[in-house]
Amino acid sequence: MAAAAALEAVAPTGALWGLVHDFVMGQQEGPADQVAADVKSGSYTVLQVVEALGSSLENPEPRTRARGIQLLSQVLLQCQSLLLEKEVVHLILFYENRLKDHHLVIPSVLQGLRALSLCVALPPGLAVSVLKAIFQEVHVQSLLQVDRHTVYSIITNFMQTREEGPFVEELFEVTSCYFPIDFTPPPNDPHGIQREDLILSLRAVLASTPRFAEFLLPLLIEKVDSEILSAKLDSLQTLNACCAVYGQKELKDFLPSLWASIRREVFQTASERVEADGLAALHSLTACLSRSVLRADAEDLLDSFLSNILQDCRHHLCEPDMKLVWPSAKLLQAAAGASARAGDRITSNVLPLLLEQFHKHGQSNQRRTILEMILGFLKLHQKWSYEDKDERPLNGFKDQLCSLVFMALTDPSTQLQLVGIRTFAVLGAQPDLLSSGDLELAVGHLYRLSFLEEDSQSCRVAALEASGALAALYPIAFSSHLVPKLAEELRRGELDLSRGDEPTKRSRHLRCLQALSAISTHPNIVKETLPLLLQHLCRMNKGTVVAETSEVLAVCQSLQQVAEKCQRDPESCWYFHQTAVPCLLALAVQASVPEKEHSVLRKVLLEDEVLAALVSVIGTATTHLSPDLAAQSVAHIVPLFLDGNISFLPENSFPCRFQPFQDGSSGQRRLVALLMAFVCSLPRNVEIPQLNQLMRELVELSCCPSCPFSSTAAAKCFAGLLNKLPAGQQVDEFLQLAVDKVEAGLSPGPCRSQAFTLLLWVTKALVLRYHPLSSCLTDRLTGLLSDPELGPAAADGFSLLMSDCTDVLTRAGHAEVRLMFRQRFFTDNVPALVQGFHAASQDVKPNYLKGLSHVLNRLPKPVLLPELPTLLSLLLEALSCSDCVVQLSTLSCLQPLLLEAPQVMSLHVDTLVTKFLNLSSSPSMAVRIAALRCMHALTRLPTPVLLPYKPQVIRALAKPLDDKKRLVRKEAVSARGEWFLLGSPGS
């Protein structure tokens, strides 16, 4: 037995010797895996492998030693889990010793150590010993990339569980040698690693521990002080990241240098990015110092740091004309914004100075600079909330600030007024700062500023905005001091208007309407302003005011703005809906029923433009209703249109019935647009009464040939409702109804164009929700492109399909709009369009190009770019098309393509140059501009391709320099400028 066992042991050991020899001397790779497999299967032990290697490990030739260790390391990498603690200790001692060996051997040694670093059986203390040996014996920074990677793996493996304590500096050395990252990915890099990835990864390491601080901070200061822009940026950003983990202790010794470097960069830099990163770093530093907990006897570093900043920046603030005033203010604000404590310290120091400077400097532009700085500091205070009212640092300055703002508001300079308005709005946003007296005064100023003339437009807009913001905070001040004044102004305006047309009075009246809507930001104020606006409209209707379309539109616009403001608050939203919608419907219904005397407003209210404005108001007043309130409203409005039930309207004594679907009067039918505005804005889960009847009536009306406005409104209303219905039998039935009507209507006859409109809107409703039947309808539409009569309309229809509507089928109006519908439409339909184009006869080809242009135009450029090369030949052909829409869309597709794929495009440079230059003298200004932008983009092509064309292009571009339109000349100037620079040094 014993003899047999001995024989068995000898046989595999003999095989082991053979394998080792083949690997080390025979330079074969295969045996390594074989040995590892045998060790794993227990045929022999690691010790036996070492014994078998014996002589090669001591061979005088370093290549042989390296090969021997390589075999052992490879075995260990596969079998490290089998090792006993005792074996690990021996192996580590062996490998540490080998680190002293020839440099050819080192890579294999590191591999072995990597295997051992993975061992669970690693006794404590050995990790430290291994790292010590590596750092002592090997100069890691000069290893090959793959070997450096091995070292980092060893470190990482140890770091998972073990302490890095004694090696902070070494670890820092081997990581920081990469800083700042200077890496350009090789072309066709399969890993897709970008420079930014490396920067962020290295930053994560460097900023991971405060223990690096003493080494890292000097390095960062050195790199900020260097001349290289990217190094400056990277250092400032890394400093910013470090502040998240550092404390006072780490920063203490470096604060003066850090401040000096940041200050110099912000004061002197030409780069906005350096400035922004410098300010961000200062902000983080201050925040870091503010965060640290102090011991009672320790020095407050924040205080001394801020003293430094104040000392270096304060005096520049007194020179409002000089270059350093803004950088100083920005530095102070970056620090002040870091914490409440920093804010208090800086503001209490700087504000008195700035207040004094304001009075010292008399010129408006200097005062403006000073007030802008004050505004910057005040804005910072909005971030902190103070428990105790008396602690708020601004309280002490309130009176001075207010009097200064009121001086600004009455200054002749519009610019100063503008800053004054913004400053007052910020003061007002501070809780409990302003007294009622301040507010009354301010409201008076805002009233005056709201009526400023055309040349101070920006000031007036700012005053309106500030009024809106402040009215939401101080509704009582505004309802008691501003609303009565505006109401009086409105009445006075009505009197003036009824006396006759005077432009200045008219514009004053418009301003009054705008001011009323601007302050409707609080529910209580809306309850006063909305009735004023509606009464005004009613008085116009009664004929006491001479009303023109523009007047009615202005009131509608104000109502629209009030409605938008009401959407934020459910209570106001319902109040607006309940008050305004019945009133507007009553006015419209009254205007549509025939009466003996025709007042002016009757006709005005039924105009396309006015109805569209009312549609917008009603839609806005409906979209944000809660479903149960919306259900209350729908129960009134649908019966109004279907049954003529007018009982809920505030004024409801009409001489004849309101029956828009039955009646022959076109006025009544036009009001279907208002029904559309309401039902198509309802939340999806609101049930619509008499839906079946309603849909049938709408389909009928949509193909009624007499009035395009009402038939289009009916088609849109039908489509809007269809889009929202849940999938099922009902949708299919309604759809069948529409398809039948469309097919009947498209056959030769009087209502082809109405049937086409219905088809278009129904298609849109289905495309938006990815309905399975939408493809049948789009195919029908594509087919119509070759229709001699409807072809051009069908081409334009593609624009409608791809664009966002404002009144129906909107996301805001709860329509089902799938996120990627345009991409999907593109994928589903472009092949058919391209095919149709090639098959079509010459006279209808432009229809296909135009349809395609609309699709391409509306597609997000990033989605389009990968597809464009396949469409390139078509696009080049489209450049010769005479249709402006096609030209414009083609140019706008080619322009980004030139920027993104210059290599592909350079194959066509000859065609492109010729066509673009031709189009740069197109009769259409938009085409000329687009063509010149393409000429500009052409300069991105490789210079050698372009140089032969340079003289010709520069000559040709001289012509558009003398274009009669300024916007064209501007593009010509920039395109020609770029062409001049082609091939010059530094370009």
Place this chain on the structure above:
Amino acid sequence: MVGGGGMGGGLLENANPLIYERSGERPVTAGEEDEQVPDSIDAREIFDLIRSINDPEHPLTLEELNVVEQVRVQVSDPESTVAVAFTPTIPHCSMATLIGLSIKVKLLRSLPQRFKMDVHITPGTHASEHAGHSTRVCQT
């Protein structure tokens, strides 16, 4: 056009100059968007061509340094003439010639051929006042 040297080192002739606000993009008017209405070449348009040229010494534009101002641009579209007066930041500015040349090259490249132009130093603002002279825009 003239790159932002100066920051790298060495002493600036005028290290802390007065700076002026940039005027921002010219707002587009309804007339400019109307195909039919011709827009004549006016002083603002010429000013827009030259205001963003960088000063040779500062990372600032000629506009920010008030070297060029719209009021110092005289233009007549019908007569095809342009005159630009520029004001060096300090009377002994050694960069005056370079600034004048920069303005001139920019105008040569950007104006129609028919224009005759004159770029000169604002009288009384520089020790030597012959950095500018008149040229007809011509093709290169």
